[in-house]
Amino acid sequence: MQVVTTKKKPIKIMDTIFRDASQSKIATRMRLEDMLPIAEKLDKVGYHSIEMWGGATFDSCIRYLNEDPWERIRELKKKMPHTNMQMVIRGQSLVGYQHYPDDVVIRFVEKAAENGIDIFRAFDALDDVRNLRTAIETVKKMGKIAEGTICYTISPVHTMDLILDKARQLEDLGIDIFCLKDMAGLLAPYAASEIIKKLKKSLRVPIHLHTHDTCGMGAMTCLKAIEAGVDMIDTVLSPFSEGTGQPPTESLVMTLKGTPYDTGLDLTLLAEIADDVREMKKRYKEFETDLGGVDSRIMVTQIPGGVMSNMVAQLRQIGALLRLDEILKEIPRVREDLGYISLVTPTSQIIVVQATLNVITSERYKIITHQTKELLRGGYGETPGPVNRELQKKALKGEVPITCRPANLIPNGMDRFRNELRGITESEEDILIYALFPHIALDFLRNRHKGKS
Numbered sequence: 001m002q003v004v005t006t007k008k009k010p011i012k013i014m015d016t017i018f019r020d021a022s023q024s025k026i027a028t029r030m031r032l033e034d035m036l037p038i039a040e041k042l043d044k045v046g047y048h049s050i051e052m053w054g055g056a057t058f059d060s061c062i063r064y065l066n067e068d069p070w071e072r073i074r075e076l077k078k079k080m081p082h083t084n085m086q087m088v089i090r091g092q093s094l095v096g097y098q099h100y101p102d103d104v105v106i107r108f109v110e111k112a113a114e115n116g117i118d119i120f121r122a123f124d125a126l127d128d129v130r131n132l133r134t135a136i137e138t139v140k141k142m143g144k145i146a147e148g149t150i151c152y153t154i155s156p157v158h159t160m161d162l163i164l165d166k167a168r169q170l171e172d173l174g175i176d177i178f179c180l181k182d183m184a185g186l187l188a189p190y191a192a193s194e195i196i197k198k199l200k201k202s203l204r205v206p207i208h209l210h211t212h213d214t215c216g217m218g219a220m221t222c223l224k225a226i227e228a229g230v231d232m233i234d235t236v237l238s239p240f241s242e243g244t245g246q247p248p249t250e251s252l253v254m255t256l257k258g259t260p261y262d263t264g265l266d267l268t269l270l271a272e273i274a275d276d277v278r279e280m281k282k283r284y285k286e287f288e289t290d291l292g293g294v295d296s297r298i299m300v301t302q303i304p305g306g307v308m309s310n311m312v313a314q315l316r317q318i319g320a321l322l323r324l325d326e327i328l329k330e331i332p333r334v335r336e337d338l339g340y341i342s343l344v345t346p347t348s349q350i351i352v353v354q355a356t357l358n359v360i361t362s363e364r365y366k367i368i369t370h371q372t373k374e375l376l377r378g379g380y381g382e383t384p385g386p387v388n389r390e391l392q393k394k395a396l397k398g399e400v401p402i403t404c405r406p407a408n409l410i411p412n413g414m415d416r417f418r419n420e421l422r423g424i425t426e427s428e429e430d431i432l433i434y435a436l437f438p439h440i441a442l443d444f445l446r447n448r449h450k451g452k453s
């Protein structure tokens with residue numbers, strides 16, 4: 001047996017069951033009532049953390065589940081008092097799809113922390129560290145744990161130096177943990193080994209790896225990362241694992257058992273909880289989005305599994321599923337035009353929608369979406385590579401692109417939102433729901449006590 005270290009180094013595990021796995025496997029439809037009985041058991045496992053909020057969960061609560069997203073934190077906290085509750089936050093876009101004013105970002109992070117979030121994983125779709133500053137500073141001010149994140153993607157501009165440079169910028173912001181986020185499962189095992197080794201040499205903070213099993217490499221990548229010195233790994237209980245989910249928790253626990261990396265987690269207890277989870281998952285059959293097994297198209301297009309499954313569902317709806325292969329070929333071309341941005345929320349949606357339009361209108365950029373234009377204008381921040389200048393000119397029609405942190409140009413909004421909700425609600429949590437999703441928030445706030453939709 002080859003074990004790279006003899007020093008004891010228990011690997012810390014975050015289970016993604018209530019957030020990423022629900023998002024990747026059952027279109028973020030998991031309800032709080034199904035989480036609570038499982039949460040109680042998960043609290044006994046000794047996980048480093050459970051990812052249970054952020055990403056698409058907030059939107060889904062309001063849009064589909066008629067569930068108060070804030071209540072979700074409070075109720076889960078009651079069932080998991082001994083386990084860190086972790087959320088993922090899209091930097092200045094929080095849990096939405098556009099940049100919000102600084103005062104909204106500050107209030108949102110404060111309220112998430114007050115309600116019970118312990119660890120905030122903050123990422124920016126463009127890896128523009130300026131877009132993470134307000135969120136990370138607020139996490140630190142609230143005395144919580146800030147996990148600064150860089151998205152892993154493959155492109156001619158994404159060099160090791162770029163990752164190291166961004167990681168150091170995050171460390172300068174005062175992060176407690178660095179996370180490498182492989183949202184599409186593209187990080188190959190040996191690449192992981194090399195990157196983690198270099199990050200370990202260069203950073204002082206612990207390193208957390210987030211990956212997916214979409215390309216069938218998840219578990220191998222985790223193992224090589226562990227041997228290279230990674231400190232924390234994301235997995236999910238087996239019923240939600242593999243494919244677009246994370247590698248299975250139980251398998252990693254068993255793999256590391258008796259080695260210096262032993263997680264110390266109880267396999268019997270995990271197997272028992274997995275049984276409950278398997279039963280629970282049956283209630284979401286209609287939302288199962290996993291294309292199943294390894295999807296080698298993702299190796300070429302780099303589309304995260306969750307995005308792929310949504311795209312398939314939407315194309316089916318508009319009767320355009322036959323064009324899928326053409327769209328998959330168009331996606332890398334659009335990505336190149338947009339400065340090799342990563343495919344992660346919200347840029348994945350921007351690229352996918354634009355590529356779809358480019359194909360179904362039979363003319364590239366005949367229609368340029370508002371979001372594509374905004375990206376070309378610099379409204380989401382600095383792209384990793386230069387954008388296609390011709391396309392930029394066509395989209396901006398004479399408007400001058402911006403180079404500052406985009407939120408510098410967004411006026412504060414909390415007072416206005418408070419005023420607009422006068423007579424409806426005074427709760428800061430409610431006002432934040434409205435600040436993030438104004439179009440659906442009012443209906444939600446009026447109807448939320450009327451039972452489930």
Ligand code: CO
Pocket residue numbers: 020182183210211212
């Ligand atoms: Co993910």
